[in-house]
Amino acid sequence: MIYNHLIRPILYKIPADTIHPIVAGGGELIAKIPLIGPALSNYYRVDNPALRVQLFGINFPNPIGLSAGFDKDGRYLDFAHTFGFGFSEIGSITGEAYAGNPKPWTRRLVKNQALVINYGLKSEGAEKIYSRLRNKKPFLPFGISVAKTNRVDCVGEKAIADYVKVFKTFKDIGSYYTINLSCPNTADGTPFSEPETLKRLLMEIDKARTEIHSSKPIFLKINPDLEKTKIDQIIELCHRFNIQGLVISNLIKDHQKAKTYLKYPEEYNPSWPGGLSGLAVRQISTECIRYVYQKTQGSIKIIGCGGVFTGDDAYEKIKAGASLIELITGFIFNGPATIRKINLRLLKLLKQDGLTNISQAVGQE
Template structure:
């Protein structure tokens, strides 16, 4: 079915297509029986898929990565496609429009996207208000991906992360600290050892609100060197955060075959060009740390085999975004079936 309608969506600007799909999905799921229909087609329920990670019980290891649902608007709708968890964001303290349009580009020959969205979102308070009134679907874990506003100087960045953490604390199951997007000027500088430790330490200091805490993960770039990855391992163990999401989009353009005009657009590349590197980062972190902490693998997962490769490399869970766009909603069930068949 998706193969039939995909050319229509791919004839549109990527951002317009996204809004058309999500808006249409919201309308469709209001029809009586629509949610049950989608669930019957796409959801795979099997005890063997369940995972205990981060002190949470996931009904399956396949999640929707941050970026698709920036404001927590589509959690109920996307849950119908069989995801085990959904990560909203990136959320910033204040609303911001993001970068000027166009800011997302398809590299179809490479099965990739370039985006420079720039953390466009409605702000932490709006997201929290929406989650507060959400009727939580049974078994769906919700993550909150948090960042800083563009106008906030790096020396004050920790205040933005603390604000988002407090605002979303009661409504999400885990947090992701995003310091690795290439689309906010200077943000990746926060991956350096001392500023990163400062942010994570202060978040951990307030992570026992009334005796309750939330797992905190760090989302890292695929462009880090081995030395920088060694620093990440040290920082995770020193600050005692829960784990790592590997990886965000890449600034590399190596090996891309698409129109050079598109390839040279500013922004981060996601999709198949990221498959190998993100797996390499997962394997490096897992082996060098002796599997000391959970890793969520994301980047270039377009098939069940891609997902299993990341699990074999050391990921406990995986996330989709660009692969979901190119392959369609059936990818979630394909991965779940592949995991069951492989016995993992």
């Protein structure tokens, strides 16, 4: 209540592009202060065996992760632990540095509890981020979100080589990879969500995996509004190239379609560049999760993302088929106690359903 009625209105007077590094950097700084950091962590973290998830040999203390996009350059690893998350995802990281699209990068749709995101894969580049992370000892598992540099000449084989560069650079860092196929804010759209180009990319990723002897699981991040025929083809390629999971989903990139998901469409201008996150994505991403889970009978593991604000939102996606959940926008709108509230609610929902661990709820609609 204090956050919603006192702190948030003050923060919203500051442009979103300005406030993000202040809040993230401030949270990271507080996390490192003796006594204060651990005290905050002890309050926000919900440590209960019923919430623990083991997936691909990785131990997640709870199923709620901080999704890629919050910590693009690996600066805020302790932030996620302090505020109760069970894991985080760094990036997306690109082969070369890119300063991002022209500002604004973020627009708030306050009534809709949504954001329009247009960073355009802003990144300090693989080598610099690797140098920052190589000696870190994080509290939580974290993934590396891999993307290609957003330059007009980084297409085709150059783009594939850019993905592979990031993949190889982080061979010893991170618990898993996410290959970001679906950023809607790049110069050439999202060509690697097309099955034929994806096949070429995965062939090279598979070669690189063999070359560096990597056993880390790989997820692909897809859009929520892909046609079912394309989703089916992506699933087939996942099986063919031993891709263990999908992150469902990224932002809604179809501007006209995005407007139909908003409760207050007048707040949104379809001419704004970027993709839509927040409550508007909740239904369409859950439908996509459900489709993939039922299609694969759980053989492809799913990280559910999109429109998660409450424990009920998270549980809905888990019961639709997600093994883990990621969020950013819900945390931005609901404040630092968001993950604590979600995890406490999950415990109540598990008890209501007579379950002893969150993994038992996966796909059990």
